[in-house]
Amino acid sequence: MMTQFTDVSEFQNAFIAAAGQDAASRQGASQRNAQLTKPPGALGRLEDLAIWYAGWRGTDRPRIAAPQVIVFAGNHGVAAQGVSAFPPEVTVQMVANFRAGGAAINQLAKLFGAQISVHALDLDRPTEDFTTAPAMDKAELLAALQVGWDAVDPASDVLITGEMGIGNTTPAAAMCCALWGGDIAGWVGRGTGVDDAGLARKLDAVTKGLALHQGRDPMEVLRCLGGREIAAMTGAIARARLLRIPVILDGFICCAAASVLAKLLPTGLDHCVAGHVSAETAHPALLHHLGQEPLLSLGLRLGEGSGAALALGVLQGAIACHSGMATFAEAGVAAG
Numbered sequence: 001m002m003t004q005f006t007d008v009s010e011f012q013n014a015f016i017a018a019a020g021q022d023a024a025s026r027q028g029a030s031q032r033n034a035q036l037t038k039p040p041g042a043l044g045r046l047e048d049l050a051i052w053y054a055g056w057r058g059t060d061r062p063r064i065a066a067p068q069v070i071v072f073a074g075n076h077g078v079a080a081q082g083v084s085a086f087p088p089e090v091t092v093q094m095v096a097n098f099r100a101g102g103a104a105i106n107q108l109a110k111l112f113g114a115q116i117s118v119h120a121l122d123l124d125r126p127t128e129d130f131t132t133a134p135a136m137d138k139a140e141l142l143a144a145l146q147v148g149w150d151a152v153d154p155a156s157d158v159l160i161t162g163e164m165g166i167g168n169t170t171p172a173a174a175m176c177c178a179l180w181g182g183d184i185a186g187w188v189g190r191g192t193g194v195d196d197a198g199l200a201r202k203l204d205a206v207t208k209g210l211a212l213h214q215g216r217d218p219m220e221v222l223r224c225l226g227g228r229e230i231a232a233m234t235g236a237i238a239r240a241r242l243l244r245i246p247v248i249l250d251g252f253i254c255c256a257a258a259s260v261l262a263k264l265l266p267t268g269l270d271h272c273v274a275g276h277v278s279a280e281t282a283h284p285a286l287l288h289h290l291g292q293e294p295l296l297s298l299g300l301r302l303g304e305g306s307g308a309a310l311a312l313g314v315l316q317g318a319i320a321c322h323s324g325m326a327t328f329a330e331a332g333v334a335a336g
């Protein structure tokens with residue numbers, strides 16, 4: 001049955017209580033890998049990916065048959081501070097584009113056989129401007145987490161979460177600074193391509209938001225500085241762990257959402273792999289904090305789940321080799 005949370009603490013406790021990998025399946029996958037018709041380590045990181053995936057899926061010879069892409073969309077009150085190169089109306093327009101199949105993520109999901117769904121969260125009602133008030137109240141945060149939680153298909157075997165929300169690199173930067181510390185300017189990048197004046201407004205907004213909302217725990221950081229689509233991604237990534245569905249993380253905003261879970265539980269992102277490192281200034285540092293090594297580095301900064309969707313092809317290649325290759329005994333090849 002679907003869990004309906006009545007309080008944010010219930011969500012947090014459910015996530016923390018989730019089980020980890022199946023050790024026997026991981027060990028079996030490792031043993032199988034050692035017997036495949038190749039020199040040890042010849043497939044490099046693909047071997048590690050396959051073993052990691054097998055441990056979460058509970059089988060030493062897994063398949064990928066039902067990847068899922070979920071795109072969450074939200075609008076942000078802080079966009080009124082002039083922090084984006086595009087107006088908030090673009091969020092609504094892009095949601096229509098996703099649903100019509102015309103965006104980049106639609107093409108990539110189709111290419112790699114992933115089902116895609118789009119969830120727009122109260123686009124006519126932006127979050128509060130976090131420079132003057134918390135972005136969400138507790139009920140709004142809980143509702144967004146629930147949307148993400150409910151959006152995960154239990155029958156899926158890989159999850160990718162993408163986002164659309166004009167201005168959302170600003171809350172992501174604020175969240176990352178609040179969660180990980182460091183120089184504020186180091187977390188603030190150009191996002192959709194703001195000019196120097198826009199970058200200065202963005203830095204000012206993040207600085208004001210951090211000053212107003214100091215000393216918050218991870219869920220409060222999400223509530224006060226985040227956004228509905230960011231919280232929905234947090235909810236979806238958490239649910240995937242309970243279902244033992246491996247997650248491919250997308251760019252800076254997705255990783256900001258995942259950071260909340262990493263702060264709640266040190267092993268909270270063990271079911272995740274970073275799909276790529278984006279062109280957003282702070283993404284490499286964020287991946288370092290998360291202990292994640294990206295699969296791809298292509299200079300992407302689109303969001304939508306696009307970089308993670310490309311990395312799905314890498315994971316599919318790893319699983320195809322691991323589960324489809326013959327062992328030395330099966331092929332009649334001398335192991336040396």
